[in-house]
Amino acid sequence: MLKGNRKYIFILVVCFTLLIVLQWVSPKPINWNLSYIKKDKIPFGTSALYEALPTLFPSQKITNATFPIYNILNLQGIENHTYIIINNIFRPDTLDTRELLKFAAEGNSVFIAANYFEGKFGDSLKLETDDYFDLGNSFNNDSAAIKKITKQYDTVKINFSNPSLKNTTNYSYVKGFEGTYLKSFDTLKSKVLGLTNGKEINFISMKIGKGKIFINTNPEAFSNYHFVSKNMSYVFRSLSCLPNQSIIWDEYYKAGNDKSDSPLRVIFNNPLLRNAYYLLLLSLIVFILFGIKRKQRIIPIIEPYRNTTLQFVDIVGTLYYQAGNHKNVADKKITYFLEFIRSAFQVKTTIYDDLFIERISNLSGIEKQKVHDLFYYFSDLSIKPSISQQELLKLNRLIEEFHKENKR
DSSP states (O other), rough: OOOGGGHHHHHHHHHHHHHHHHHHSSOOOOOOOOOOTTTSSSTTHHHHHHHHHHHTTOOOOOOOOEHHHHHHHHHHHTOSSEEEEEEEEEEOHHHHHHHHHHHHHOOOEEEEEEEEOHHHHHHHTOEEEEEEEOOOTTTTTHHHHHHHHHHHHHHEEEEEESTOOOOOOOOEEETOOOOOOEEOOOTTEEEEEEEETTTTTEEEEEEEEEEEEESSSGGGGGSHHHSSTTTTHHHHHTTTOSSSOOEEEOOOOOOTTTOOOOOTHHHHHHHHHHHHHHHHHHHHHHHHHHHHHHHOOOOOOOOOOOHHHHHHHHHHHHHHHHHHHHHHHHHHHHHHHHHOOOHHHHOOOOOOOOHHHHHEEEEEOOOOHHHHHHHHHHHHHOOOOOHHHHHHHHHHHHHHHHHOOOOO
């Protein structure tokens, strides 16, 4: 098989090698995905902030939460902790929302930076956001989009309302910044900490039981792109509102979090391996199609087996009839009929007494006299050394009448 396909294998290997070389030498485009994952060093990852946490919260334990809030907080004895969640959208379910609010009410702190708050959590705290312009994922794998949107939209300026935190000049953002602000929230429980463009509220703290929940609507400010810029102090001042206690860093509610358990996730996360995988699949499909066209043989038509049972019975019957051995035929018919009686009525057929005749009559629903005549005719024929054709025909007639009148 390999001899005839060597040229195809050679072409496949050459194409595969060229693809790997081209991918290897080509410059890698900047990944503008809004991932907010601590390990990502892309513009909108949070590796820089995560590495700075020991400086922001000295001598405090930092725990990574890779499971839903319910799984993390549904434990006894979690005290003096701060839960930090940064993502584009925060949409926990009912159980997660209940545990997070309970966690805050017991004296802990929660810091959430997200553009949008949806589901039970947003409804519970009456949170509704709006933005100046929704950039979405327009930066995804397209650095040219940055320049276009930079020229198209005005700069978003944010600052703190607290005089002790407020910067002398506003923090300016433009690239990948939606300018989200709080359209509505529970004003009775909340304290305003920051503003967008000097008028819209983007940073608040809410009193929940013994603890607090901090809501910030600009997660982009905490990403690598803006953290390592001149706006670094905004991140430090925002997190300075939190108490110095142990940190639970969320890695579950992330836009870029890969929750897939598929063993192929390593291949699909690497552009080189992903392209090679697709090329391999395409090559196999082409090879199979050409192989089917060239080597498929004609499938022969196989005739189904014929049922020759009736033909066999007819031949055997003809042989017996031609031999004139009516006694042998009668004995076999009586034997088969008695086997039918034993299996159908579950009775012994050794003695044809009155009790036997009555039982067969009751079970079959046939007149007692007819049953009596049939079985006593059996007895007469069994003691004769030979019988005539008329006697054989009478035996056959009596058996057929029994079958027709049988109610079972």
